[in-house]
Amino acid sequence: MADHDPRLTTAFGNPISDNQNSLTAGTRGPVLMQDxxxxxxxxxxxxxxxPERVVHAKGYGAHGSFRLTKSLAAFTRAKVLTEVGAQVPMLARFSTVGGESGSADTARDPRGFALKFYTEEGNWDVVGNNTPIFFVRDAIKFSDFIRTQKRDPRTHLKPHWRRWDFWGLSPEAIHQVMILYSDRGTPVSARFMHGYGSHTFSLWNDKGERHWVKFHFLTKQGVKNLSAHEADKLAGEDPDYSAADLSNAIAQGDFPKWSVQVQLMPERDADTYRINPFDLTKVWPHADYPLIEIGEFELNRNPQNYFVEIEQSAFEPSNVVPGIGFSPDKMLQNRILSYSDAHRYRLGVNYHQIPVNRAHRADVQTYHRDGAMRTDGNHGAQIDYEPNSFGGPVQDPSVMEPPLRLTGDAGRYGWPGDDEDLYGQPRELWSKVLDAGGRQRLVENIVASMGDSSRAIQDRMIGHWYKVHPDFGRGVAEGLGIDTSRTAAE
Structure with a gap:
């Protein structure tokens, strides 16, 4: 801390020792409630x-169904993932992340990819993005990152330098930044993009065995993206283009479909695997944990009222069914709490009674009472506490998740690893995933976005691009008119 820097504190003036790392049990342990x-x-x-969503405000969606084609009974007791052929009704909502409700849905921005499955064991939500990773891996940095995508508090404008300043100081974001500024940063519409649960979740069976799992939703329409010029043109001419594309396709009977696939990792593998499997900025290489196709979902019904069915929809990763659980993923741990907290604020404490959010196929029995906008019978004369002697709903130990092994002392731990840990997967993206045209467009998109950044911010980012690949750093530097011989030496 420099002498002239003010000291960061809580809202009540308590000094903050670490604003980069959540308080966890060990380096890979879950986040503690005392943080x-x-x-x-x-x-x-x-x-x-x-009252709009803080993030994912601009969105659209549709109803559909999920059908399982391969049982995962060896790994989970969840009926939705074990009963082959059963049709499970569902809802999907797609969105941009940073823009306001009226912003263009063709903006260069990650796309939210949220799914709600109405199962007989309760609602199961998968709340992810169109990318398998994210910009940060600790939720303590999430609100700071999102503010860089929002409006400047002084000018109320959205200069790009704010994001580049943050990213340059948070190199774990490099992988996702490259995806964002590649062709995949502006998908044509939801029909033509993949979706991912992104986080590491878990599956557990009746034997108490646990596997870590990644969920993938691969479009069967083929991946299609807009060029930067096309996206900018549509933002002015038809800012709702992507939403209309999905709605029109469904209205015409051209129902989009996605293949549902998973990656599975035995629980003990996480102890020794070369990549932290709970790091949201990393993918699991398919060579180590191959994709397994287990089913497909189809969207086949447009909402009749956008506000009732889409704007009021509430997705949250805390909605799981017996056989599906969580992991020590620091971002996931916080989202379990954060999403439901946001919904109670935005929609009210009884948001679970809104028809689109209600558990249509499961028998809901709680002791929750009262609150604003209670729309059911409030459980009538039924007793409102537990345990009781009057036959109220009781716990069911048979659905208890097996114990999660945890070790480590409580502390604010950084992420161990050398530069290869930060730049290895981005280097793979540059060298093996993108073709020559894709690499050139990535450079051009970054150069166009970094034009309003200060020289110091530009130099910092170019240093990261050089660590990914010299050709990458050189290309961005030359595009910005910076002496590449001096930058490379630095």
Missing amino acids: YHLIEKMAHFNRERI
Whole structure:
């Protein structure tokens, strides 16, 4: 801390020792509830916008169904993943992340990819993106990152330098930044993009065996993206182009489909695997954990009322069914709390009674009472506490998840690893995934976005691009008119 820097504190003036790492049990352990700084940041962030969503405000969606074609009974007891052939009704919502409700849905931005499955064991939500990774891996940095995508508090404009300043100081974001500024950063519409659960979740069976799992949703329409010029043109001419594309296709009977696939990792593998499997900025290489196709979902019904069915829809990763669980993924751990907290604020404490959010196929029995906008019978004269002697709903130990092995002392741990840990997968993306044209467009898109950044911010980012690949760093530097011989030497 420099002498002239003010000291970061909580809202009540308590000094903050670490604003980069959540308080966890060991380096890979879950986040502790006593991390009051993280909770204060999250809770305040969730209440910064009224009434639209803080993130994912611009969105559209549709109803459909999921059909399982390969049982995962060896790995999970969840009926939705074990009963082959059963049709499970579902809802999907697609969105941009940073823009307001009226912004263009062709903007260069990650796309939210949220799915709600109405199963007989309760609602199961998968809340992900159109990318398998994210910009940060610790939720304590999430609100800071999102603010770089929002409006400047002084000018109320959205200069790009704010994001590049943050990314240059948060190199774990490099992988996702490259995807964002590649062709995949502006998909034509939801029909033509893949989706991912992104986080590491878990599956567990009746024997108490656990596997870590990644969910993938691969479009059967083929991946199609807009060029930067096409996306900018549509933003002015038809800012709702992507939403209309999905709606029109369904209205014409051209129902889009996605293949549902998983990657599975035995629980013990996480102890020794060369990549931290709970790091949201990393993918699991398919060579180590191949994709397994287990089914498909189809969207075949447009909403009749956008506000009722889409704007009021509430997705949250805490909605799981017996046989599906969580992991020590720091981002996931916070989202389990953050999403439901945001919904209670935005929609009210009884948001679970809104028809689109209600568990249509499961028998809901709780002791929750009262609250604003209670729309059912409020459980009538039924007793409102538990345990009781009057036959109220009781717990069912048979659906208890097996114990999660945890070790480590409570502390704010950084992420161990050398530069290869940060730049290895981005280097693979540059060298093996993108073709020559894709690499050139990536450079051009970055150069166009970094034009309003200061020289110091540009130099910092170019240093990261050189670590990914010299050709990458050189291309961005030359595009910005910076002496490449001096930059490379630095």
